[in-house]
Amino acid sequence: MKKIIYIIISIIVCLSYSCSDMLDNIRPYLDEGETIYVGKLIPIAFPGKNRAMITGILLFGQNQVQCTIRWRNPATLEEEVRVLPIERHQGTELVQFLLENLEEGQYDFSIITQDAEGNTSIPTTTATYVYGEQYEATLVNRNIKSFFTESVLDEDGEWIWVAQINWIVSRGDGIVGCYIKYDLNDGGTEELFVPVSELTTELTNYKANGVWEYKTAYLPDELSLDTFYTQPVIANLPDYSF
Structure with missing residues (x-):
């Protein structure tokens, strides 16, 4: 029994010294008083x-x-x-x-x-x-798979020329779509946005040998504040051909 009591007393003494050491470590902070924290x-x-x-x-x-x-x-x-x-x-x-x-x-x-x-x-x-x-500077325009023309009937039953763009599928590269501008047969211009989900785009009533251009829009991150753009590609529209 005496041996057990001795062991218990020894443990209490050791703990007392340990607590004193711990208090010594944090005493400078205790002396500074209460710390008030603002909501983070x-x-x-x-x-x-x-x-x-x-x-x-x-x-x-x-x-x-x-x-x-x-x-x-x-x-x-x-x-x-x-x-x-x-x-x-x-x-x-x-x-x-x-x-x-x-x-x-x-x-x-x-x-x-x-x-x-x-x-x-x-x-x-x-x-x-x-x-x-x-x-x-690393961004590239969306790739075109094919580009051809055809003559189709419009809503008024008149024949018009259409240039059809077939896009290559884009996966996981940040492309959100393309902005296209092209010359119309009546002398005006048409502008449209083509989302990346669209695989075929028709340029209706375009002007033969006129000018068209497109640039590709990117979002590098889903949380991005800004949209980034490639340099536009500028080229001539095709001639009418059967």
Whole structure:
């Protein structure tokens, strides 16, 4: 029994020393007094062309007055900071911060909110890739499988010439569609948008040997703020032929 009591006392003594050591480790923080944290932002980053938008939800409190966003410039690796105001109106609130004139590259954002007394939130993070000229230079126009002409009856029963474009199927490359502009037989021009899901496009009542052009639109990310475009392809429309 004495041996058991000795073991218990030894354990208590060891725990006492351990607790003292733990208190010594955190005493500087205890001496500073209570820490007040401001409600944090729960963020998500939207990419764009040399810009990004931080969108987030504020859930706790209504005392946030500003938001500090930090990141490293991917070109120089230098830290950059933006301090942006917050206006609170309700308990749960959606806020947006647009960051412009950004270099192309990967961004890891660290975000804190602050109240009027200088108290801050726990940092939150979000990341995205900002696109620019380097990405845009890699884009190519949607491929055409075939391009031919035919004469068809229109709604008024008159024969008109139609140029038919058959597109190659696009998969997973970010293409959302093409913008086409072409000369009409009556002297005007026609403009249309062809979604990527469309595999056949008809240019009705086109002008023989007139001019047509098209450019391809891309979204590099489903969350992208901006649409990117290829350089337009400009060519002559075919002659009428049976």
